[in-house]
Amino acid sequence: MSTLDPIVYIIDDDQAMVESLSWIIESIGLRYKTFVRAQDFLHEYDPQQHGCLLLDVRMPGMSGPELQTRLNEHGLPTLPIIFISGHGDVPLAVRVMKAGAIDFLTKPFNDQVLLESINKALRIDKANREKRQENAQARAKFALLSPREVQVLQGIVAGKPNKVISAELNISLKTVEAHRASVMKKMGVKSVPELVKLVLTNSIQEEVVEEE
Template sequence: MKPYSVFIIDDDEAMRHAMLLLLRGEGFRARAFVSATDFLENLPVEKSACIITDIRMPQTSGVELVERLKALRGPAWPIIAVTGHGDVSLAVQLMKAGVVDFIEKPFDPNRILEAVRSCINQMSGAEAERNMKDATCARLATLTPRERQVFDALIEGKSNKMIALDLEISPRTVEIFRAKLMQKMQAHSLPELVRMGMRAASGPIG
């Protein structure tokens, strides 16, 4: 069983059934909903999931659903839009709203599988980055105030001599702090330490 769920939202029963069979046959955890309203009222708890939604549905349209989901979950739930009435303006509108793929009916089953696998890869990459950022922030929290000062200075590109002048300590003392913080951060080189600093300073991921 694949690690991420795929949620299908389509008011066409035959289409829902066909996509469930297709995805489950490929080992995906797939679940179907009869409408956008049904999905939103029974919103799954998964942190990351791939969404396949029809665009033209009664009550709440697929476009409205895309906008709602982007506000609720952002890139953690990549969305594939499916429609039997595709046009250029609709595709552009959906892409601007945050859809990662746009597929017209009728479609080749391999096209759906390719799109879902792309979503899964996107989620896997985002999750790996989130995990690395969490680990980096946890390590940063173990630094003493002075070690954090040296860390911040190193990230800014300052040399040991410049850091020593700024902090009014000896270059040898800077070297000691640098060695300690490199060990605590589990960084094997200065470039790796810089990447950690950039990762910790970045905004939310997925």
């Protein structure tokens, strides 16, 4: 199977809980992988793998929240995290949710609640991966532009007419039109609204603004 096939990672030192979670996940046809220690998961962690993480709060060695912090510090795409705990620790729940966890389930929890949370996590991860891919494609297209084309693109995104761009850059109107056509072709769009949307909804927006 490829990294596009989701895996639900279970990190919990309670063997009975691991077996219960595994059975529930397997019942809906999803793959899973179990770890007793957070450190073991880190050794095998692949940011490219689609999935989510069921993470116990209290474990020997590195705790669940500590693992969450480590993953966030790496600056890499992280799997959506569902925390599971035997204690209704509200301050802790608030802290890990603010740090990016999508759910905090207190044991014992209903099987259906768990499955709904897992499905939500997988949808979020899929959407995040699609967005990152879209960003990467937009950045690759942007990298094809010449410095002058970037300047013209900045003018287009700012809503400036060709005549204004021509005057500001001290180039002819025909040159602006030629650069504009080249920008549209390289960015793979057919209209100005489509071009503006591509810039404003992807990470290249910051680069366009920085170079103004």
